[in-house]
Amino acid sequence: xxIKKGSVFIIAGLALILAAGILASYNLYDxxxxxxxxxxxxxxxxxxxxxxQKQIEGYSKxxxxxxxxxxxxxxxxxxxxxxxxxxxxIGVLEIPSLELTLPVLDTWSxxxxxxxxxxxxxxxxxxxxIIAAHNYTSHFSNLKHLAPGDRIxxxxxxxxxFYYDVVxxxxxxxxxVEEMKGGDWDLTLFTCTPGGQYRVTVRCxxxxxxxxx
Numbered sequence: 001x002x003i004k005k006g007s008v009f010i011i012a013g014l015a016l017i018l019a020a021g022i023l024a025s026y027n028l029y030d031x032x033x034x035x036x037x038x039x040x041x042x043x044x045x046x047x048x049x050x051x052x053q054k055q056i057e058g059y060s061k062x063x064x065x066x067x068x069x070x071x072x073x074x075x076x077x078x079x080x081x082x083x084x085x086x087x088x089x090i091g092v093l094e095i096p097s098l099e100l101t102l103p104v105l106d107t108w109s110x111x112x113x114x115x116x117x118x119x120x121x122x123x124x125x126x127x128x129x130i131i132a133a134h135n136y137t138s139h140f141s142n143l144k145h146l147a148p149g150d151r152i153x154x155x156x157x158x159x160x161x162f163y164y165d166v167v168x169x170x171x172x173x174x175x176x177v178e179e180m181k182g183g184d185w186d187l188t189l190f191t192c193t194p195g196g197q198y199r200v201t202v203r204c205x206x207x208x209x210x211x212x213x
Contacts, residue, residue: 035138038116041084041103045092045157048082052159069160071125079123081106082157090119091156093131098142104154108132120190121181124154124162127206130181130188135200140191143200144169152187152204164204172199 071077081088088106095102108118117133117140133140150166164187172180174196180188186206190199 034114034116034134034136038102038138041087041089041116042092042101044084045082045089045103046101048157049092049155049159052157055159070158071160075125077125079106079119079125079156080158087112087115089116089157091124091154093117094153094155095146095150096153097147097150098145100138100142102133102139104131124156124160124187127184127186128181128188129154129186130190133189133191135191135194140189140200143189143191143202146202152189154187163207165207166202167205168203170201170203172201173197174199 079090081090083089084103089103090106091104093102093104094100103116105112105116105118108120112118113132113134117131120130120132122128122130135141146166146169148166148168152164152166154162154164156162167185172190174192176199180190180199180201183203185203187204188201189204190201192199
């Protein structure tokens with residue numbers, strides 16, 4: 001009987017080790033897939049934005065007037081989107097200190113977060129702009145390393161560029177939804193910690209001028 005019990009424990013232990021290995025392999029595969037998907041979308045969006053910028057410069061030169069973005073005239077307007085592989089994107093997020101350039105989807109869901117960072121709420125035009133992403137290494141895993149003064153850049157698909165500086169980092173619980181949305185912040189970035197116990201939350205203020213090197 002003792003031998004049989006010992007065998008059961010050994011088999012159960014091996015099964016747990018195997019399950020843990022399978023889960024780790026899947027998580028690694030999922031992270032690599034997300035990295036590749038986001039990279040391809042970011043590259044296509046960057047090309048799109050280059051063409052958009054040329055159009056804006058050409059318009060200003062031809063009309064001999066300063067170009068006024070639509071969002072300045074109509075700040076409550078919806079953020080425009082462009083479609084890539086069936087998904088709607090609103091722009092590109094750049095975090096130079098983390099060497100990240102990421103596409104941002106128009107809306108969020110558990111499924112969409114596996115593809116790319118997503119707009120959780122708000123707008124780059126009116127403030128209270130919140131972007132969420134998974135804690136993949138290629139997405140928001142390293143948000144915890146951002147420090148006050150770090151520069152963040154967002155480029156929308158209309159060719160407008162917005163600059164932000166990191167002000168503070170917070171750790172919120174998953175149930176702190178109203179606190180996540182609260183506060184007079186121009187931009188908030190957040191992701192979950194491994195296991196989902198907390199939300200790493202980075203608060204930013206909009207700034208003007210030449211972007212930091």
